[in-house]
Amino acid sequence: xxxxxxxxxxxxxxxxxxxxxxxxxxxxxxxxxxxxxxxxxxxxxxxxxxxxxxxxxxxxxxxxxxxxxxxxxxxxxxxxxxxxxxxxxxxxxxxxxxxxxxxxxxxxxxxxxxxxxxxxxxxxxxxxxxxxxxxxxxxxxxxxxxxxxxxxxxxxxxxxxxxxxxxxxxxxxxxxxxxxxxxxxxxxxxxxxxxxxxxxxxxxxxxxxxxxxxxxxxxxxxxxxxxxxxxxxxxxxxxxxxxxxxxxxxxxxxxxxxxxxxxxxxxxxxxxxxxxxxxxxxxxxxxxxxxxxxxxxxxxxxxxxxxxxxxxxxxxxxxxxxxxxxxxxxxxxxxxxxxxxxxxxxxxxxxxxxxxxxxxxxxxxxxxxxxxxxxxxxxxxxxxxxxxxxxxxxxxxxxxxxxxxxxxxxxxxxxxxxxxxxxxxxxxxxxxxxxxxxxxxxxxxxxxxxxxxxxxxxxxxxxxxxxxxxxxxxxxxxxxxxxxxxxxxxxxxxxxxxxxxxxxxxxxxxxxxxxxxxxxxxxxxxxxxxxxxxxxxxxxxxxxxxxxxxxxxx
Numbered sequence: 001x002x003x004x005x006x007x008x009x010x011x012x013x014x015x016x017x018x019x020x021x022x023x024x025x026x027x028x029x030x031x032x033x034x035x036x037x038x039x040x041x042x043x044x045x046x047x048x049x050x051x052x053x054x055x056x057x058x059x060x061x062x063x064x065x066x067x068x069x070x071x072x073x074x075x076x077x078x079x080x081x082x083x084x085x086x087x088x089x090x091x092x093x094x095x096x097x098x099x100x101x102x103x104x105x106x107x108x109x110x111x112x113x114x115x116x117x118x119x120x121x122x123x124x125x126x127x128x129x130x131x132x133x134x135x136x137x138x139x140x141x142x143x144x145x146x147x148x149x150x151x152x153x154x155x156x157x158x159x160x161x162x163x164x165x166x167x168x169x170x171x172x173x174x175x176x177x178x179x180x181x182x183x184x185x186x187x188x189x190x191x192x193x194x195x196x197x198x199x200x201x202x203x204x205x206x207x208x209x210x211x212x213x214x215x216x217x218x219x220x221x222x223x224x225x226x227x228x229x230x231x232x233x234x235x236x237x238x239x240x241x242x243x244x245x246x247x248x249x250x251x252x253x254x255x256x257x258x259x260x261x262x263x264x265x266x267x268x269x270x271x272x273x274x275x276x277x278x279x280x281x282x283x284x285x286x287x288x289x290x291x292x293x294x295x296x297x298x299x300x301x302x303x304x305x306x307x308x309x310x311x312x313x314x315x316x317x318x319x320x321x322x323x324x325x326x327x328x329x330x331x332x333x334x335x336x337x338x339x340x341x342x343x344x345x346x347x348x349x350x351x352x353x354x355x356x357x358x359x360x361x362x363x364x365x366x367x368x369x370x371x372x373x374x375x376x377x378x379x380x381x382x383x384x385x386x387x388x389x390x391x392x393x394x395x396x397x398x399x400x401x402x403x404x405x406x407x408x409x410x411x412x413x414x415x416x417x418x419x420x421x422x423x424x425x426x427x428x429x430x431x432x433x434x435x436x437x438x439x440x441x442x443x444x445x446x447x448x449x450x451x452x453x454x455x456x457x458x459x460x461x462x463x464x465x466x467x468x469x470x471x472x473x474x475x476x477x478x479x480x481x482x483x484x485x486x487x488x489x490x491x492x493x494x495x496x497x498x499x500x501x502x503x504x505x506x507x508x509x510x511x512x513x514x515x516x517x518x519x520x521x522x523x524x525x526x527x528x529x530x531x532x533x534x535x536x537x538x539x540x541x542x543x544x545x546x547x548x549x550x551x552x553x554x
Contacts, residue, residue, distance in 0.1 A: 011049035016277040025304045028324035050298045051079030051307045052262035053287040055221045055246035056202045060087035060493040067337040068499035070109035074328040076261040077307040077317040080110035080295040084149040089116040091491040093129030108322040112293045114149035115139035121447035122533045125541035128345045133166035140174050150181035152534040157196050194218050221246045226253040227525035229382040242278035246286045254503035263315040340496040342489040346472040348419050355425045356458035358403040377538045379432040381520050384529040388538035405456050417451040418542040428540045436517035438479030439464040443492035446532040450542045477512045
């Protein structure tokens with residue numbers, strides 16, 4: 001690789017200074033940084049700074065294999081991610097993790113994978129694989145696995161579960177950090193959780209919760225994904241705790257990734273008056289130091305992983321370099337990818353309409369006043385937590401013992417279908433999806449990734465689900481007049497096709513869901529979290545309704 005130079009206003013985050021300078025790159029590393037003159041006011045562009053790192057992301061949620069994710073991300077100045085392959089591990093186990101690592105190595109991008117800590121996530125759902133403490137240690141012993149991924153089983157930590165503690169101990173013995181996942185956990189329980197050696201959390205709903213955890217030494221990751229959005233609640237913490245904060249997307253659908261990534265959070269923070277060095281500390285520096293990655297931070301001897309931006313307000317990226325290679329320029333990705341071979345695990349048959357009917361005998365319950373009610377999951381736009389409601393049977397019409405959805409009150413059918421074997425369909429009612437006709441379905445359903453669907457009637461749900469069964473994975477929409485599907489043949493989670501094509505195809509499905517009545521900002525992403533049992537308060541697994549507070553099936 002020949003030597004070259006890049007000139008501009010250099011942003012030195014460590015010294016919190018600017019200067020007019022030149023970066024000398026040789027053999028993929030920064031050979032020298034020349035300070036040519038003090039920066040004048042107003043600061044002239046372009047600006048050269050370290051590339052962005054997403055501090056916690058499930059690549060699978062982009063519906064793209066790692067190489068295609070990289071193609072889109074570099075356009076926005078992202079040069080590395082802290083990637084948790086938890087989703088594919090729940091489907092394909094160790095082979096899935098290996099697939100992600102090896103596919104990521106085919107492109108100039110730094111993925112920094114972790115060892116999934118919770119496969120399966122709980123014992124109250126059917127997953128496709130199990131990773132034991134021994135499996136996790138095997139992964140952690142690899143040089144290309146940098147940390148123990150989010151420890152979602154916080155009850156297991158609090159109660160000293162043997163397998164859970166073995167996984168944490170393995171990470172500590174190997175000198176690798178442990179990621180946390182403890183939504184809503186407050187002192188003294190959060191203190192106990194952190195004392196087990198868990199170093200981060202990306203699940204804080206409020207600034208008060210985040211402050212509790214910061215005081216106990218935990219680093220907080222501010223999340224802004226396609227569905228879960230905590231930026232507004234947490235960003236003011238950067239004024240006092242910049243050295244303890246990072247930015248992440250966690251779960252980002254392909255259409256959102258085309259629009260932007262960590263650069264968007266930087267722009268929003270600066271627009272709120274936050275100090276640009278504090279913002280870049282969180283966006284560029286803190287993840288690299290915390291996870292000990294080999295991502296360069298614009299210092300002599302570092303890997304040449306840096307970006308050139310037009311200004312420090314919008315952070316429009318002009319060029320992105322990874323290991324000295326120009327991988328994006330003026331909004332165009334220069335990464336070349338090869339189509340990956342799919343791996344999967346999908347073993348259920350097509351379903352009949354009858355299997356999706358809601359029988360009164362199953363869903364009716366009687367309280368002390370003999371007033372029949374049904375549980376309802378209330379989805380919340382922009383959040384992955386849900387509310388637990390009860391609705392009287394009088395809110396529904398009942399015909400021949402079958403309870404019908406009520407579109408006027410937005411009380412819709414929701415189902416989870418076991419994709420790993422033929423089994424009875426789990427059913428409940430859900431509020432706030434807003435569909436007036438048809439159904440939407442997905443085999444992206446955290447964390448076990450069974451098929452999840454919401455709709456106005458059993459017929460529409462059957463059509464949407466069976467589209468996915470036929471393709472061994474995907475996201476779909478169906479009504480009485482039409483059927484649409486985006487196939488996801490890689491573990492039922494991802495496509496190996498061109499990332500921009502998948503983003504366009506997904507955007508069409510997103511529009512269809514909204515034309516069918518959904519008012520959610522990201523209907524499919526919200527749907528994917530309705531089976532995430534480790535997040536309060538009420539969810540649905542293939543085994544039935546689950547109370548996240550009591551941590552048991554209803």
